[in-house]
Amino acid sequence: xxxxxxxxxxxxxxxxxxLGIMExxxxxxxxxxxxxxxxLTLFQVATDLSGFNFTTATTNEILPAIQDLLTTLIxxxxxxxxxxxxxxxxxxxxxxxxxxxxxxxxxxxxxxxxKLSPADMAITGVLMLVLIIAIxxxxxxxxxxxxxx
Amino acid sequence: MDDKMKSGxxxxxxxxxxxxxxxxxxxxxxxxxxxxxxxxxxxxxxLTQFNFGQVSFGTSNPNLSLIxxxxxxxxxxxxxxxxxxxxxxxxxIHTIDLRLILGVGLTAMIRRVLVSGAESLGWEDMAVTAxxxxxxxxxxxxxxxxxxxxxxxxxxxxxxx
Numbered sequence: 523x524x525x526x527x528x529x530x531x532x533x534x535x536x537x538x539x540x541l542g543i544m545e546x547x548x549x550x551x552x553x554x555x556x557x558x559x560x561x562l563t564l565f566q567v568a569t570d571l572s573g574f575n576f577t578t579a580t581t582n583e584i585l586p587a588i589q590d591l592l593t594t595l596i597x598x599x600x601x602x603x604x605x606x607x608x609x610x611x612x613x614x615x616x617x618x619x620x621x622x623x624x625x626x627x628x629x630x631x632x633x634x635x636x637k638l639s640p641a642d643m644a645i646t647g648v649l650m651l652v653l654i655i656a657i658x659x660x661x662x663x664x665x666x667x668x669x670x671x
Numbered sequence: 672m673d674d675k676m677k678s679g680x681x682x683x684x685x686x687x688x689x690x691x692x693x694x695x696x697x698x699x700x701x702x703x704x705x706x707x708x709x710x711x712x713x714x715x716x717x718l719t720q721f722n723f724g725q726v727s728f729g730t731s732n733p734n735l736s737l738i739x740x741x742x743x744x745x746x747x748x749x750x751x752x753x754x755x756x757x758x759x760x761x762x763x764i765h766t767i768d769l770r771l772i773l774g775v776g777l778t779a780m781i782r783r784v785l786v787s788g789a790e791s792l793g794w795e796d797m798a799v800t801a802x803x804x805x806x807x808x809x810x811x812x813x814x815x816x817x818x819x820x821x822x823x824x825x826x827x828x829x830x831x832x
Contacts, residue, residue, distance in 0.1 A: 546680045553684060557691050564695075567702050574709060580740075581713055581747040584706050588750065591706075594699055595757075599767065601692050608685040620767050627776040630803065631750070633783065640795035647803045650776075654810035657769065 549608060556601050563594040585631060592628040596621050615660045619653055626650045696758050703755045710748040717741050739785065746782040750775050769814045777807045 570587035599621040606614045629646045632638065638646075718741055722734055753775040760768045783800050786792070792800075 546684065549681070550684050553688050553691075557688075557695075560691075560695050564698055564702070571702070571705060571709070576712070576716075579709070579713060581710050581744040584709055584713075584747060584751075587702070587706060588747075588754070591699060591702055591754070594695065595754075598692055598695050598699070601688055601695070602767075605685050605688045605692065608681040608688070617767075620769060620772070623769060624772055627772055627779070630776045630779045633779070640793070640799045643796075643799040643803060647799065647806045650803070650810065651806045654806070654813055658813045 549604060553601065553604055556597055556604065560594055560597045560601070563590055563597065566590045567594070589628055589631050592624055592631065596624050596628070599624065616657060619657045619660065623650065623653045623657070626653065693762070696762055700755060700758045700762075703751055703758065707748055707751045707755070710744055710751065714741050714744045714748070717744065743782055743785055746778055746785065750778050750782075753778060770811055773807050773810045773814065777804065777811070780804045780807065 567587050567590045570590060571584075574583065599617055603614060603617045603621075606612060606617065626646055626649055629638075633643060717737060721737055753771055757768060757771045757775075760766055760771065780800060780803050783792075784804075
């Protein structure tokens with residue numbers, strides 16, 4: 523086999539290796555940012571709760587803090603998606619859909635504090651139905667990246 | 672970089688993230704606990720304003736609206752309790768129970784129905800609330816025992832020679 527012919531696949535292999543390193547670096551950065559965002563949301567929750575007035579406060583003042591905490595949970599679910607990907611090289615669709623479902627529940631909680639229009643609420647309902655059907659249909663299926671690549 | 676080395680890097684990042692995630696859930700649980708205590712304080716404070724000498728005059732009775740408000744507050748506590756339960760389930764078995772999350776949404780919707788007893792909501796609002804409750808119930812029925820479990824089986828398999 524001539525050197526010219528063997529260099530092609532080797533080059534592709536090198537590119538794949540470099541991309542592999544880049545992928546790990548990207549995931550590391552994504553993780554760092556997700557953790558940083560989570561800490562920021564927790565700080566926001568603490569700020570929300572620090573404004574609590576013991577004589578006049580109502581539970582409606584706690585709802586924004588719950589919403590911020592749900593954002594933390596959404597971020598935690600995304601961190602989990604990254605962990606699953608790093609450990610098994612599989613994209614867990616259900617985890618992503620669960621993050622979406624948490625976001626719609628967060629929107630429902632918003633309706634307890636802010637006045638959402640019926641159209642907004644109806645769209646939230648449709649969105650939730652779509653997510654539920656998706657979770658039901660996806661079942662235990664996962665996208666295996668190893669077989670794709 | 673060979674596959675083993677890359678897998679080692681990935682494992683390192685994943686382990687680090689695992690620890691960070693556990694710490695985040697712990698902090699979330701602490702905040703939820705504080706919020707639950709706050710709601711209990713609000714309920715107790717509101718209930719102390721109950722007037723035992725008040726004569727009832729139907730829905731205009733201030734005591735009734737006080738109880739209605741307290742009921743609303745209790746539902747917020749139940750929302751928080753649902754979230755605490757979600758965190759506990761995750762910490763114990765690394766599983767997100769979608770029914771618990773939907774349960775939180777259902778409690779929020781029921782709270783909205785209760786509000787409609789005190790304030791007058793438009794028919795569109797009521798119709799949309801009914802639609803959302805229906806969707807959540809369908810969700811709880813369809814999702815059933817489904818839990819979003821984090822599976823590390825493949826990774827364990829890779830580690831074994």
